[in-house]
Amino acid sequence: MTTGNVITREQSQLMSKAAFDHLLSDDQNRVKEATDKLNRFTRVFMREDGFYRRILPIEQVTEFDRLVSSDDPAIIVDREPGSPAAVSVGFATQPDGYYMRADRYPVYFSRIQSPWWAKDVAQLATWVMDLRTVIGDNSARDLLAEEDGRMLSAVNTAIRGADQVVPTSGVVQHKTIRGGITRDSYYDALKVLPSTPSNLESAKVLLNHITIKDVGKFTHNEFGGTMAQDIMVKGLSETTQLGGQELVVTIKKGLVGNNTMYFFGAPEYLGRFFVYDDATMFVKREGPMLSFYLYETIGATIGNTNAVARVNFA
């Protein structure tokens, strides 16, 4: 299978089981071939799950910028500067002088890894459930959960506590809106992100699968058409849009609480998410013992805190 082919989750699991069977082989070449296949399946899985990668797409890198004080991998990113305003002046007035400057910010890399799983292959063979696949898939989910958790932790740090002004923008980017989720309150929420000096509209809205049920309550008048009937009959789909924004719906209620929505500007205004080693499964077969763990080497920074906002609907 080559990168870019689309396969379903079921196909992925079937092929994963076939690859796993090769892991039971004593032939190290077959074990390596199986490992390569498992890594491809894992990376398809990672693309489909996890909300961080849907909000800020990954960029694969093979080279780094060099630091004097450390040999840790890093990439330095230029950041667009603000601009002093043009002014009206009287005749013969010379313009003010500015030396051209801008900022840069670093994206430092670190590692996320799963636990190291081990089992005697004789005992693995007694399971009707494909234990290796189940644990492997859960480990991939765990990597994604750590990515998603780290991302939201950074976002919440950037926008400060509820209803507090952020020094960079001079406005509140974490707002409490009362009255529940209605058409009016949703559009009030959409005003938060563009209210910063960057004037960014929301490209993606992150909410959990409980909160979105309140959108399903919108009446015919609130939707302004027959969509209310469609949603009542068919439910909300992953492609539902609101106000032109793409909704990213997550089941991770522990990370994205009920009645909370996060708003993100387009990725090019938000930050950078680099990947050096994408999710990789290290597999070892040593005598009767099979062991594996997943790891990835990534770096991500929110370079522009004006590109994130949060609303709590009280």
Add this chain to the structure above:
Amino acid sequence: MPTLMTQNTINALKGWPQERPVDYSGVFASSVTSTVPAGSVVHLNSDGEFELGVGTENVMPMFTFFASDSPHVKNDGGDPDTDKNVWVPVQPNGKVLALVAIGAYELVSTQFVAGSYPPNTLLTSAASGGNAGKLSAGTLGTHMICGQVSRGVVNNNYGYDALAFWPVVAYVYP
């Protein structure tokens, strides 16, 4: 002169890296405000966070492998509560690798108090003061013992003095 990569170091002369070492990855307590160089002695507080040294408490000694300001540990973009134009790192998350004293290795660290260290000298590390986190001679029964000198003071291979020792765990008498 800026700090060089080779200036504050810890190396394992024997026993590391290995496939399944006894290591620990943790964050520093908020009370640790200064940069902690590689090779410093730390222990876990009641919140599971690193604090410097071992002092006279019965704690498990550990030895940090990287500095607390290493790029893969910390990316300081400013304080969003007070600063303008900050950046906020998603990764890293503040965790640094430490080798646990019950592991089987011989270590050599630049973080020690200058002095005489003949072989078999018992080592401790102050938990407070200017030498917090640095190895120094200790007294069995008085200090938490975290090591025993092996080869003494040696060159860390980059021109800086370093103390070679075997990690040892010897608790203060109850």
